[in-house]
Amino acid sequence: MSGGYHIVVCGGIVPDPLQTLEPAVGPTGPALRNEMMLPAVLDPWAGHALFEAANLAKSQPGSKVWWVSMGPKAKLQQLMMSMGQKVPFELVALDGSASGFTESAEVAAALAEAISSIPDLDQSRLLLIGGWESASRGAGSTLQIVGERLGIVDQFQGVDEVSVQEDGSLKLLERVEGGKHQISVCTAPPIVVGWATGKLPEPPNNPQIGMMNMRTVMPALQRAKAVQVGTGSLNFVSVRLPEQRRSTRIVKDATVEEIAQEIVEWIKD
Amino acid sequence: MSLTPNNKSQKLYTLPGDDVRQIMWRFAERFDLQMAVQGARSVARGPVARLVADGARNSHDWTEAKNGLLKAFDESGITSVFMDPEFGGFIEGPKNLALALVAFELAWVDGGSATCSLAGCLALAPIHERGTPEQRKEYMSRCVPAQPGEDREVWRGAFSLTEPLPYVGVDASMLGGRIRVSEWKDGEEPLIQVEKRGRFITNMDFANFVTAAVGSDDERIKGSCMVILEETDPGTFDRGTATKKLVHQLSSTRDPVFSLTVPANRIIGGYTIQDGVIVPNYSHGEVIEAVFKRTRVTVGLMTAAKLLSAIEPVIRYQRQRFRGGTVSAPGSPRFDLGLQQKEDVLHRLIDVWATGEAATSLGFEAARVFDEVDPREKERDAYFEANGISTGREKLKALRKLEEQALEFLKLAAEPEGLRDGARYEELKADRMVQFMLLDSQANVLCPACKLWNTGHGANVMREAVSLMGGYGITEDCPGFLGQKWMDAQLEATYEGPEAVQRRQLTVTMANRVFLAQFKNWIREMRSIAGKKPGSGACNLASAMELWLWTVDHLQVATDAEGVKLYKGQRQGVTFPLADALCWLLAARYQILDVLELEEKGPNNPIVAEGLEGYLNFFTDLCHVQSAAAAGEVGRICAELVYGYNRHPSWDGKNSESCFQPSDLAVLEGVIPGISGAAENYSDVVDEDFVPRKAGPCVRFDGYEEFARLRAKLDGCLTGSRLAKDRAAAALVDVMIPEALDYPE
Incomplete structure (x- = not known):
């Protein structure tokens, strides 16, 4: 596409899954015990979306990536110290709850409003990208609603690949059952892309990119608009952990074969 | 500073995270440092941890897998x-x-990886600190990783000082490495022949260049210097045999041999020609002094990181100790609490944690002080130049004058604000050179103190951490790699100047008048903190500091039983324990100051604010525990030194003169009724057929009343410290920890 894409990535934070996550009732409803004090990480779905977006932007001259994120400001800042070194972007921050006990529609409304307020954002070049199940407790609804609110009707979910073809059209691979993909071709933006895992690994930290990003990250955090979500609009009858006891161990960089073998052994046992 | 007593009902909910540490260690406003921490952490808990878990430490060789770390760095x-x-x-x-933060992060998982990363900086440090502008530009630029679009190899360096016995080791002045002029044509750069054998040289498997310490073996070269050697220089660049280390196996260490011809412009810092003699601008001693006084701090922090890294795995082990099998049912105390039902394991873990906190506080303070000293050192040099001060004697004279001004400033600072000469105080406060003197005297103590105490005492405490894991602790499978870390701590206590070197340096720097004057003010500061924040251990610490200061003053004039002066360079039995005692005091002081920083700045951060009271309660109790431990050590050391060099009285005629005999008491009983019964409280009572049951008559404390008073006060100041330990131990039972370590086991 001549002039490149305007890529907006929606990506929020989640509690570090290694922590002990225990539901508790707080003053504003359900929450996780000590949630504010627990370290947070970028939602893995959104992480894939961000890395893929940056990769796409790199291959399309003139493209630019905005990262729209909602969460407690101080927690977003901590996240930026690691994720801010991965890929170039401009941050649009919203100071609000990143709890799992918010409603998709509320979150989507706040995100859509923030995106609409981005100066110089050209909707005709817009690729709205995010994790396909993010900010919705796995329902896959938030990104769809953001798209609807912005009037984007071409939506693709569970996407593992987006490529730009010679004629400028976009080819997308969406997950379908049986490990297969549905291939779609879209002639032009705007589109919504809900990412699955994609194919890219997490980029290594690059402090030079970090220093460049920080020029916009810190001001964006300072002017982050306060957003009220998940406060009183929902009533949770009860929340509880799954019955199963978790047994966690950390294994990094395992091959697909190793993972498959372990699953087979687990099933056999 | 609010300094209000904390709400003691608030508990420690979670282990302290980045937000808390950034405040305590003063980099909450530095996003460049926060990014450096995250970058280092991703390597430490990723590729580094994977290597250790895969057994890469079991080889002395620099393998391809280990080499992959360089790319990750x-x-x-x-x-x-x-x-x-x-x-x-x-x-x-x-x-x-x-650099301290990066080393801390890497050493959290593996000290060898930190050494590997730091060794490159160590190689560059002589060039950075004392190199010519051309040398700095050339080597710093080569060693920075290629940026996108650049196609070049990253250069790596090694620092070569240590030599095979009997040369450079503890005493860095005994150099075996030699240089001679090999060719010197009129109007051209002289060529010098360098002969150097290194021992335990880090990064030698892949170093492209080496900064080596050498002495002159030629009357046409004066003194010693450091010189840059490159792998392609003509001659022998033999990387030597791999050192069979038991520790830090993720760093490359070899014993290289160099016999190379290099141009004289490789002398670090350049040289001048005087009367046909090449005179290096800096001796090797001047270069390494500038280098080590900075790099040793990071080593101290490496051991501190190990101690704090042990907390989470030990808590998990303690809690899970009895789970599984049929020995305990879910929901039972044995199942839920495991070993944490027992007070001893909790108390011992609190000792590990308190030591780790104190060591980290001391280390990061040292690093921050050097960050302040660095630019002021350049200002000092500019001051000398602007005032025509060039010779060593002139510099010493100028520094002495500044020292007097610094002392004057400290005296004014100790006076009440309304009563002191405010104008003079402000004038001296604004004087950069006066302030440099204060910082420099601190830095000269903090560096060796941090290196000595963090690594030496840290290694001892790391053994405790290992023992808390039972047999698991000394296996390769121990979560957190605690056994390896214990061994690694021993190397950290040794390299870059072993403990004796640090003690020797402290012997000189802790007696500096400007430092001692500051120390006196710090006692007042601790008393003030104690008044506003009881239970922090500040009172206890202040009493210990007073006792130490009294002891230093006393020992500087005292003599032993033979009339020989006690405080002097060769009397290491006096000066070294005093240095040890000082380290305990400093570490505990900075630990308290870090908690106060958290108390002051924590409320501004909404994440920290939520659990702040709990953190403050716990950290305050840890301070109290550590101050009590410091007070115990200081009291013991000072008492030994003050009393220990006097000869114990014996049952000879002279000493027995002060003893009562039964016949004396019978006479006196008429004058002082009851003296027979009470006499033993004041002196010894001996009869004629006396059979000694002790070494001699009891010691008299004439002249030591003040010491005895301070010592008794110190003991009394321990009041409450064990209650603090009980509270801290109880917090370990409730604190929430992650389900698993965030790096492989």
Whole structure:
């Protein structure tokens, strides 16, 4: 596409899954015990979306990536110290709850409003990208609603690949059952892309990119608009952990074969 | 500073995270440092941990897998931390705190990886500190990782000082490495022949260049210097045999041999020709002094990181100790609490944690002080130049004058604000050179103190941490690699100047008048804190500081039983324990100051604010525990030194003169009724057929009343310290920890 894409990535934070996550009732409803004090990480779905977006932007001259994120400001800042070194972007921050006990529609409304307020954002070049199940407790609804609110009707979910073809059209691979993909071709933006895992690994930290990003990250955090979500609009009858006891161990960089073998052994046992 | 007593009902909910540490260690406003920490952490808990878990430490060889770390260091920005932005780095200004944080993160998982990363900086440090502008530009630029679009190899360096016995080791002045003029044509750069054998040289498997310490073996070269050797220089660049280390196996260490011809412009810092003699601008001693006084701090922090890294795995082990099998049912105390039902394991873990906190506080303070000293050192040099001060004697004279002004400033600072000469105080406060003297005297103590105490005492406490894991602790499978870390701590206590070197340096620097004057003010500061924040251990610490200061003053004039002066360089039995005692005091002081920083700044951060009271309660109790431990050590050391050099009285005629005999008491009983019964409280009562049951008559304390008073006060100040330990131990039972370590086991 001549002039490149305007890529907006929606990506929020989640509690570090290694922590002990225990539901508790707080003053504003359900929450996780000590949630504010627990370290947070970028939602893995959104992480894939961000890395893929940056990769796409790199291959399309003139493209630019905005990262729209909602969460407690101080927690977003901590996240930026690691994720801010991965890929170039401009941050649009919203100071609000990143709890799992918010409603998709509320979150989507706040995100859509923030995106609409981005100066110089050209909707005709817009690729709205995010994790396909993010900010919705796995329902896959938030990104769809953001798209609807912005009037984007071409939506693709569970996407593992987006490529730009010679004629400028976009080819997308969406997950379908049986490990297969549905291939779609879209002639032009705007589109919504809900990412699955994609194919890219997490980029290594690059402090030079970090220093460049920080020029916009810190001001964006300072002017982050306060957003009220998940406060009183929902009533949770009860929340509880799954019955199963978790047994966690950390294994990094395992091959697909190793993972498959372990699953087979687990099933056999 | 609010300094209000904390709400004691608030508990420690979670282990302290980045938000808390950034405040305590003073980099909450530095996003460049926060990014450096994240970059280092991603490498430490990723590729480094994977290597250790895979058994890479079981080989002395520098394998391909280990070599992969260098790429990880480059990509994550670790390599660039040391570089100035003009040469491709990303951190402006001094880098001491930055390097300390990176070393801390890497050593959290493996000390060898930290050494590997730091050794490159160590090789560059002589060039950075004393090199010519051309040398700095050339080597710093080569060592920075290639940026996108660049196609070049990253250069790696090694620092070569240590030599095979009997040369450079503890005493860095005994150099075996030699240089001679090999060719010197009129009007051309002289060529010098360098002969150097290194021992235990880090990074030698892959170093492209070496900064080597050598002495002159030629009357046409004066003194000693450091020189840059490159792998392609003509001659022998033999990387030597691999050192069979038991520790730090993720760093490359070899015993190289160099016999190379290099141009004289490789002398670090350049040279002048005087009367046909090449005179290096800096001796090797001047170069390494400038280097080590900074790099040793990071080593101290490496051991501190190990101690704090042990907390989470030990808690998990304690809690899970009895789970599984049929020995305990879910929901039972044995199942839920495991070993944490027992007070001893909790108390011992609190000792590990308190030591780790104190060591870290001391180390990061040292790093921050050096960040302040660095630019002021340059200002001092500019001051000398502007005032025509060039010779060593002139510099000493100028420094002595500044020292007097610094002492005057400290005296004014100790006076009440309304009563002191405010104008003079402000004048001296604004004087950069006077302030440099204060900082420099601190830095000269903090560096060796941190290196000595963190690594030496830290290694001892790391053994405790290992023992808390039972048999598991000394296996390769121990979560957190605690056994390896214990061994690694021993190397950290040894390299870059073993403990004796640090003690020797402290012997000189702790007696500096400016330092001692500051120390006196710090006692007042601790008393003031104690008044506003009881239970922090500040009162106890202040009493211990007073006792130490009294002891130093006393020992500087006292003599032993033979009339020989006690406080002097060769009397290491006196000066070294005093140095040890000082380290305990400093570590505990900075620990308290870090908690006060958290108390002051924590409320501004909404994440920290939520659990702040709990953190403050716990950390305050840890301070109390550590101050009590410090007080115990200081009391013991000082008492030994003050009393121990006097000869014990014996049952000879002279000493027995002060003893009562039964016949004396019978006479006196008529004058002082009851003296027969009470006499033994004041002296010894001996009869004629006396059979000694002790070494001699009891010692008299004439002249030591003040010491005895201070010692008794110190003991009394321990009041409440064990209650603090009980509270801290109870917090360990409730604190929430992650389900698993965030790096492989």
